[in-house]
Amino acid sequence: MAETLLLVTELRKTFGALRATDGITLDVLAGETHAIIGPNGAGKTTLIAQLAGMLRPDSGRIRFAGEDITPLSAQARSRRGLARSFQITSIYRDFTALDNVALAVQAHAGHSFRFWRPAHEERALRQPAQAILNEVGLAARADVLAANLAHGEQRQLEVAMVLATGPRLLLLDEPVAGMGAEETQRMIEFLARLKGRQTMLLVEHDMDAVFSLADRISVLVYGRVIATGTPAEIRANADVRAAYLGEEVA
Amino acid sequence: MKRGTTLLIGTLLLFAAIPPIAGWLNEPFYLDLFRRVMIFAIAAASLNLILGYGGMVSFGHAAYLGVGGYAVGILAHYGIDNGYLQWAVAIGASAVVALAIGSISVRTSGIYFIMITLAFTQMLYYLGVSIEEFGGDDGLRLARRSQFGDLLDLANPTLFYYVVLAILVLVVFAIHRLVNSRFGMVIRAARSNEARTQAIGFSPYPYRLAAFVISGAICGLAGALLANHTSFLTPDFMHWTRSGEIMFMVILGGIATSAGPVLGASVLLLLEDLLSAWTVHWQIILGPFLVLVVLFARKGLAGLLARDERHG
Numbered sequence: 181m182a183e184t185l186l187l188v189t190e191l192r193k194t195f196g197a198l199r200a201t202d203g204i205t206l207d208v209l210a211g212e213t214h215a216i217i218g219p220n221g222a223g224k225t226t227l228i229a230q231l232a233g234m235l236r237p238d239s240g241r242i243r244f245a246g247e248d249i250t251p252l253s254a255q256a257r258s259r260r261g262l263a264r265s266f267q268i269t270s271i272y273r274d275f276t277a278l279d280n281v282a283l284a285v286q287a288h289a290g291h292s293f294r295f296w297r298p299a300h301e302e303r304a305l306r307q308p309a310q311a312i313l314n315e316v317g318l319a320a321r322a323d324v325l326a327a328n329l330a331h332g333e334q335r336q337l338e339v340a341m342v343l344a345t346g347p348r349l350l351l352l353d354e355p356v357a358g359m360g361a362e363e364t365q366r367m368i369e370f371l372a373r374l375k376g377r378q379t380m381l382l383v384e385h386d387m388d389a390v391f392s393l394a395d396r397i398s399v400l401v402y403g404r405v406i407a408t409g410t411p412a413e414i415r416a417n418a419d420v421r422a423a424y425l426g427e428e429v430a
Numbered sequence: 431m432k433r434g435t436t437l438l439i440g441t442l443l444l445f446a447a448i449p450p451i452a453g454w455l456n457e458p459f460y461l462d463l464f465r466r467v468m469i470f471a472i473a474a475a476s477l478n479l480i481l482g483y484g485g486m487v488s489f490g491h492a493a494y495l496g497v498g499g500y501a502v503g504i505l506a507h508y509g510i511d512n513g514y515l516q517w518a519v520a521i522g523a524s525a526v527v528a529l530a531i532g533s534i535s536v537r538t539s540g541i542y543f544i545m546i547t548l549a550f551t552q553m554l555y556y557l558g559v560s561i562e563e564f565g566g567d568d569g570l571r572l573a574r575r576s577q578f579g580d581l582l583d584l585a586n587p588t589l590f591y592y593v594v595l596a597i598l599v600l601v602v603f604a605i606h607r608l609v610n611s612r613f614g615m616v617i618r619a620a621r622s623n624e625a626r627t628q629a630i631g632f633s634p635y636p637y638r639l640a641a642f643v644i645s646g647a648i649c650g651l652a653g654a655l656l657a658n659h660t661s662f663l664t665p666d667f668m669h670w671t672r673s674g675e676i677m678f679m680v681i682l683g684g685i686a687t688s689a690g691p692v693l694g695a696s697v698l699l700l701l702e703d704l705l706s707a708w709t710v711h712w713q714i715i716l717g718p719f720l721v722l723v724v725l726f727a728r729k730g731l732a733g734l735l736a737r738d739e740r741h742g
């Protein structure tokens with residue numbers, strides 16, 4: 181049995197009267213690809229934001245690698261190995277693709293109170309950044325301004341940045357959102373290659389992607405996890421079919 | 431060479447050529463005018479570091495001109511005219527004031543940041559007005575320029591001119607190195623996308639604060655130069671319109687470019703001088719000109735004249 185990397189217990193977050201996170205308990209095992217599915221507004225992004233430290237939960241605890249990280253800031257969590265991608269692409273639009281990734285490398289290469297040497301000339305930053313760009317398929321686009329990349333390429337770039345932080349757990353919020361069919365296919369293939377090497381918590385609407393990638397799936401509805409299980413168990417679960425999957429997998 | 435760099439070097443060479451030209455034309459006034467331009471270029475370059483690269487819209491940069499200037503003036507008032515000491519105190523005191531203002535303002539952003547920096551500068555301005563010992567409203571006369579022994583005699587206007595030019599070159603180069611270093615990449619990243627910057631593991635605050643302090647210290651040096659330039663200090667060094675003027679130089683010249691502050695200071699001060707000689711209503715002409723530049727050139731004059739510039 182693999183160790184538990186992330187353990188969320190009784191997490192709650194309300195926005196006014198809305199219970200966006202309504203007592204979520206969830207675990208992610210080391211090495212696992214754990215998918216979270218649920219209808220629009222179920223609270224998936226809200227959960228990711230709390231895990232990444234950008235949103236304070238009202239109550240509940242988050243343990244990561246044996247440590248209670250609930251009070252920690254986003255930056256502190258990143259340093260411990262939690263990395264998130266955003267549902268709405270979040271990159272440095274006015275930097276080149278390579279600069280974007282090199283910054284992520286730099287964030288995990290000691291302090292940055294280094295005032296004189298040009299960061300562009302630091303092989304220790306540029307080489308790993310270039311290697312990760314190659315890995316996600318953006319090798320040829322390294323010197324293009326991120327704003328000038330195609331939408332799908334920007335999503336790939338964000339995943340590259342997230343990977344460049346050397347995370348122990350990847351939090352991916354709809355990595356193929358807004359992508360064309362071909363781009364989607366490429367991203368899913370990439371995640372499939374990553375699977376096993378990299379522990380992932382994957383929020384995704386694309387059911388083909390989820391059922392092919394995930395080891396386990398948790399179904400989120402109205403801020404609650406109504407079921408967790410293997411893809412086969414989730415397919416067979418009557419509650420899930422009634423609440424969410426409906427005819428889609430029938 | 432990038433066109434922005436060419437533009438910058440061209441302008442600096444022009445500055446270097448002013449003393450012989452002024453001598454040849456027998457117009458010592460130009461020496462005075464361009465020395466003033468260069469001092470403000472230093473102040474604008476310091477503001478550009480935090481405004482252009484760091485996205486921190488300090489509407490109080492005149493504070494450091496004042497602190498730097500008064501550091502020289504007050505020491506001189508008590509008979510201490512050693513230049514090394516005066517300038518070191520000017521830089522140090524500005525850094526301390528910037529640390530105090532920055533530790534409160536840097537955590538905020540947008541309009542709050544602008545208002546806090548403005549409010550502190552107004553406080554210093556009124557402090558300057560109220561302290562009679564140092565001339566209050568009437569100002570403080572500098573009996574002698576800063577003394578550097580036998581090495582430099584700032585009483586020599588041409589020599590003083592080249593000292594200012596050398597400092598300008600040094601400041602522009604140092605800021606260029608700074609914004610391209612690891613440190614510079616962090617403050618630029620935090621300006622570009624703060625949520626992303628935190629998400630990849632940076633804590634932007636200490637870097638931003640450090641940039642704010644460095645910027646204040648450099649502007650304090652400009653203040654020490656300005657005090658020597660005018661030989662006369664008034665609280666108007668710190669007036670909010672002065673802060674606005676420095677900010678305008680940065681925007682006019684082109685934010686987040688090396689050449690921008692130098693071009694902005696040159697064009698604004700030279701236009702002011704030309705137009706005010708020509709008509710008393712010069713502001714009516716200057717105002718719309720500035721608005722047009724801001725509207726049609728996102729990266730100011732540097733952006734217009736050197737479109738290929740990317741990193742300054």
Ligand SMILES: Nc1ncnc2c1ncn2[C@@H]1O[C@H](COP(=O)(O)OP(=O)(O)OP(=O)(O)O)[C@@H](O)[C@H]1O
Pocket residue numbers: 195198200218219220221222223224225226227267
């Ligand atoms: N900052 C906020 N303030 C108020 N309400 C919010 C806030 N953020 C999210 N919500 C609400 O919380 C609920 C959950 O939103 P969330 O974005 O987490 O859903 P989601 O599952 O990610 O949806 P989608 O599939 O559309 O991305 C929604 O009803 C949303 O309107």
Ligand SMILES: [Mg+2]
Pocket residue numbers: 224225226267
């Ligand atoms: Mg969402």
